[in-house]
Amino acid sequence: MRALAAAALALAALLGPAAAMLEVHVASGSVFAVEGRPAVLPVWYTSRSQKKPYVTWLLHKPDADPFQILTYLDGVVKVEESDLKRRISFLYPVLSHNLSVLINGTQEHDSGQYMCTVNVADDSSSTGKNVGVINLTVLVPPAAPACRLQGSPAVGGNVTLSCASRKGKPLPSYQWQRAAPAAQVFFPPMQDRARGTLKLTNLSLDMSGVYVCAAENRAGSATCNVTLEVLSTPRLPAEEAGRAGGGGQRDQGRRRGSQKPGVGQKRRAGRRLPHQHPVLGAGRPPQARGPPRRLRRRLRRPGQRHRRLAGPPAPGSPPPPPAARRRRPGQDGCRGRHGAGAEPGRLPGVTPPPPEKPTPPLYFDFLGFFFFPSAF
Template identity: 30%
Template structure:
């Protein structure tokens, strides 16, 4: 065992393979950019074995290590790692000449990690590690104010970038007026907030917020307008007047609706009501003679035996005068009242003719 270890130590001491790169051991790049990882080496006459170059990536969490690309048997294997296919390649077309450097294009945050360049040419083995950090530029921040912007109130202005690798820093500045922040303003560069306590009208103006990290910056603009406090008494009075007007309109609408409904109901009742006080239509009187004869017959039929001797037969051969002819039937003399109604058989024996007389109301309407 001791002889084995001594032999390995001897080979390392006599080997002439060396990594000669003097580039930085840590690189920070923005996403989308390109990065160059240096790995130059020199060989000696003692290094007689085949040349192998291997680049590997260890993730920041140190959970796994993946081989990115290889050079073996005088051939480069650049599409060895699928996530970086087409984005990683050797800088030199022939790495065996002493340049094993690589270039990465289109960097993403998943490309961050520790890259190791390992050069092997028996009996020599050398390696170098480079830490690559791919950072995301801050996206365009959003500037806005929270809450009310009235005088005498505390005003909060915020600036937020949805994307960007920490640490992010936010800086507020005023770009109008005297270009000085209000004396009562408190700035938090990490949270991106600025609080103006007991704001006054002089705090109004244009403000700019700049979000930045190690790989980029972006900014947004906010226009702040501090308004005077509202007239509370006027608002209350206006609200009361508006409520009263609303109630008045509702009352008018209800009144009109009830009135229209009552009128409709009244008209419907009038249409369905039976009018008893309307007089019957007047019949046409052909001649005064026919009226006189008919009335006399009716009177004769309603007479009793007791008053039959008082009946005097009128003269039918007498021509009525013009006054009698024009006199309406309502002015014809009524027959004298009878004490009792004469029966039909008795009236027939006495030479009378029974006549059916329709019943009448007090106003003359036939029932």
């Protein structure tokens, strides 16, 4: 028994000074916080000294060197210039040996490795025992995802529903399900949870409904939905082109076709070519348009006799009578315009205009040219 008592005393003597040496403790080496919410980094120390400690908090990010964010020296707390200046503080009084810090309104870039170093004037520690390290990870909930439908939602067709969130840490996973009243949950390979796609094949009318996609990670979740309306007949290509962004060209074509013709267009529309004439052009090709323009003046018109070229007079025949010359008013003994030679029924001093010759239709010339070619 004496031997056992002596051994216990020796063990107490050895453990006593070691237990009183300076040492920093952490409750957990990894702390997770949701963006926008507060985070607590739990740290405390033990020491045999009663003097005030010298405390330094540093932040080490992967892309930068460690820098001070918070210190305690000679009873004074100092917050260093950084993004955390207005959001970080000691959670308890430092003399209580609890050196935990509180970070309010955490942001994604607050993630990193936080190191707490403690030094006491009349106390020492073994190498590395006076430093506590905590890794802070700020999680970001998924942003509201966007749901899309690709494909032709007709009976027998195939469509793909896609869902994507532009923000989230860690990367969100996606889960598709069909809303009530016909609730349904989907599984791989129909659904790809990493990419957020859902493939529906061989569509039927009873597959119409509302499909909901949920993007979720450790920080939270967000949803979106898309309505699938399965048609009994597929859409026409023109309708598909309009849905894809070609509606403007189609409307422009309609407007172009509904424009009224101008004056020049009306005139060209009412003009007929000779081969289009209802009488002369019936059954005739475009090249049979009648005689050239230079021969039309030589065609015989109704009421006129064709003048043949006379040969030399026969021997002994009397000379031809002189051609009657057209007399003007006031000749043959008349006394001019105001004389007595004025014709009856005509006002004195007024010369009547020459009579206008009626212009026969052009198709009479064409008929005469084709049916009586010897007369021309």
